[in-house]
Amino acid sequence: MIKALIFDMDGTIVDNMGVHTAVWLDVLAEFGVEITAAEFQATMAGMTSLETLRKLVNPEMTDTQAAEIARRKEEQYREQYRAAMQPVRGLLSLLQEARRAGMSLAVATAAGNDNIDFVMNGLALWDSFDAVVGADDVERGKPHPDLFLLAAERIGVPPEHCLVFEDALTGLEAARRAGMAAVAVTTSHNIDEVAHLPQVRQVIPDFTHVTVADFLGEAG
Known part of the structure; x- marks a missing residue:
């Protein structure tokens, strides 16, 4: 039962995944990573920010580096999604x-x-x-x-x-x-x-x- x-x-x-994905694609593009929204949602949605960055940007990325990138990304997401929540x-x-x-x-x-x-x-x-x-x-x-x-x-x-x-x-x-x-x-x-x-x-x-x-x- x-x-x-x-x-x-x-x-x-x-x-809110459309907003999350759009912001992620902008951030990833800064590192030369090209991935479509459909590809991102199919493979990365549900992973933590650290897992996402290590998989797509640099597998050796430190926790500190990832935390700073993730902080910036999440601030952008919250700013964009706040009014639509x-x-x-x-x-x-x-x-x-x-x-x-x-x-x-x-x-x-x-x-x-x-x-x-x-x-x-x-x-x-x-x-x-x-x-x-x-x-x-x-x-x-x-x-x-x-x-x-x-x-x-x-x-x-x-x-x-x-x-x-x-x-x-x-x-x-x-x-x-x-x-x-x-x-x-x-x-x-x-x-x-x-x-x-x-x-x-x-x-x-x-x-x-x-x-x-x-x-x-x-x-x-």
Whole structure:
């Protein structure tokens, strides 16, 4: 039985991946890295900033160097996205319904603390979740399962009883590796890219027509 819902943040709680990707492409271009938005979202979304920079710019980049580049990138992202911030449609109703049903709720995101605070404070969501874990809490981002497993541990629910909501291919793979079923949110990829994945139980454009009854009685 599904007892907990674990939400990715960027691209799932908020539809902001277009802004994130555009800013990343500008930053990467400064280092001579050419990559399309589609390629970036398919391969890098869900990774930490350090992982992204070491993979695309310099595998020997130090933590200090990466932190400075990431700080500049994230400041640009927050400045560009601030005025447009809003939850993905239907999210707040689903959270309220899940809470009434006694389900545990968590966020597992590859974002750093500043970006987590930016969204969670901006949408007043802190009280909606039992746990929030991010890049600063783990050594490895997605597609490794660490974020989802830590979220499950903190809410005290076994992975097989958790359902993940995720937009990124790397995040959906992380859910599979964590032993969790997933619902794919198509803010970043189309249905053909995610529907065939074995861990994906449902594909949705947003949360408008999602209810707890859709999965409350399912086996984990």
